[in-house]
Amino acid sequence: MTAHPLGNGGRLAAIHGWLLLLPAAVLLAAFTHYPAVATFWHSLFTTPRGNRPARFIGADHYRDMLADPIFWTALQNNLVFAAGTILPSIALAMAMALWVNARIAGRGLLRLAYFTPTVLPMIAVANIWLFFYTPDYGLFDQVRGLFGLPAVNWLGSGDTALGAVIVVTVWKEAGFFMIFYLAALQQIPPELGEAAQLEGASRWQRFWRVTFPLLMPTTLFVLINATINAFRLVDHLFVMTRGGPDNATSLLLYYIYEVGFKFWDQGYAAALTMVLLSLLATVALLKFFWLERKVHYQ
């Protein structure tokens, strides 16, 4: 074994390595790990008020949560919201990318049009959609009116409100994911498709057997983003429904905001945050240890 340039075998090298990692480690610890641990710690205490200090109550917040119907509604809504946004937005993104990747007239404009929703602020978008959904003279009801269909109170009825919110999210996200697919599609060597064509593969076979598998790394990346967004994107709720009617569109993060910053019950909000955190951690673990093995990297 040759002498290390820094001398003294591996010891100094190890210190050297740790020092190099230190800035990143400090940032990660200060802004990711410490807040997570602190949140858990706070979730074990009551919320301090003016003249009543915080008191240790163990798992009481978690017990309350089990009996809290709004928490269960929000959780259930969030699962529906995830199911309704993740797959449709990915499928739509892929379809749009394939479409604007082809040689068609005006594809620059088309790409721009698909990407526009991404650059608009969510709050502005939500205000526009609020008027799309307005009963009677909103865009949707005007179109329905052409076919003689009655007006629908999209956001004001428990049956349709969550679906309406999901549509906005898919519309907002698909353009963003499309960009990743577009980049990935342009990385695929054209020979692969041409070879398949020589072998007599149909268009569908070429997509399903060649393009789709080669897009898998991108799909994994997009899937992770879509899942995180399904639990993170609540901006439009503030404008469109405020979680209503009767909690029909309340999502976990929105409920956490309400408990934390409207009810000022930070202890309980911390406990709710732990649920969200463990949900996301589980999803991430599943993806990295299970799904990743199924992905083909070129």
Add this chain to the structure above:
Amino acid sequence: MRKLFSGLNQIAAGLGIALSVAAAPAIATDLTFFYPVAVGGPVTKIVDDMAAAFEKEHPGIRIKPVYSGSYQDTITKVLTANKGGDAPHVSVLLSTDMYTLIDEDAIVPFDELARSDEDRAWMQGFFPGFMKNSQTGGKTWGIPFQRSTVVMYWNKDLFKAAGLDPERPPQNWQELVDYGRKLTQRDASGKVTTWGVQVPSSGFPYWLFQTFTTQAGVELMNAAGTQTYFDKPEVIEALQYWVDLSRKHGVHPQGVVEWGTTPKDFFERKAAIIYTTTGNLTNIRNNAGFDFGVAMLPAGKQRGTPTGGGNFHIFKRATAEEREAAMKFVKWMTAPQRAAEWAIATGYVAVSPAAWETETMKKYVADFPAPTVARDQLQYAVAELSTHENQRVTKALNDGLQAALTGTKTPAQAMQDAQREAERILRAYR
């Protein structure tokens, strides 16, 4: 600032320059003033101008007005800053946040700051209707500033078209239903093109609901903010009336009606009568392409409306000197002349009878008498729903109201559930 000046002094002395500026008593009291904006118009500019005018008259005090977003953003910022020991000196916050601010030990009552008889007379000078949300436990915690009530706007053209007297709005619950029947228009396929009446129910339905409960002759909470009465028979009856407007009489849109688009529905002639805040007056005046009227809400057993809007609060963290300066500022901002100008610029109700007696206000209402409706309705006004843990209790009621309006619960069931939840939350405060 003081440090900076003493530093400057030393430098000046060291250089041997006679700096008369640094020697002047420049030690001013700096006040941070947080305020939300909840209505249209150039409100931030108006507030900045008012602060500048105040500074001119009070050379020893400097005001730093901070536009802090919506009411919700403002209370969030203020309470977060307060926990960090850096609360503003003065802030305009929803009058209903009074109990929250007291529970957080964040504000001081004005009684402690009022030294002279003049101060005490000033505190007595506001409409009693607005003081109900500003006082508890015998103390005054807030001073009315940007206050409003619910009023009814009606489209005179649609009244004429329906064969109704365009100058006479419905006076009671029964008339509202009768008028609503005549005003509701359907096309050949039975689709409604104009609704008779529309009462918004998104976001904060409790505020609109309080119009009906007050008219039914019942209050939603006690004055100490520790008890709610959501399951009283009169409350359930009031909710039944609201639900029946759409489900039984078919004169009101079904489900939850969006607050934000309700004025637009009115402009588009999709609703002949709407309930909304007086704060929308300027908006409706500028955008309605037809002759409209503003009226008191129809009476049930009696007339009634809750008040709404924001109060001035002075924070505890400030030094005695700063509090005194803050008191001067609040007094100045709510003086009759300023209150009148503020009301005209924004559409809020001028907060004291004296403000209505100013020349400015008299001249304004001579051309445009609509604002007086809100003033005259104040005699029937009650405090806006406000309790300890206010937002949580309010949410319990809001959820119940929306459940009843969307038809997932009966009014009785919805109100009993809301009351049970409110009981659970408030038990700790009794």
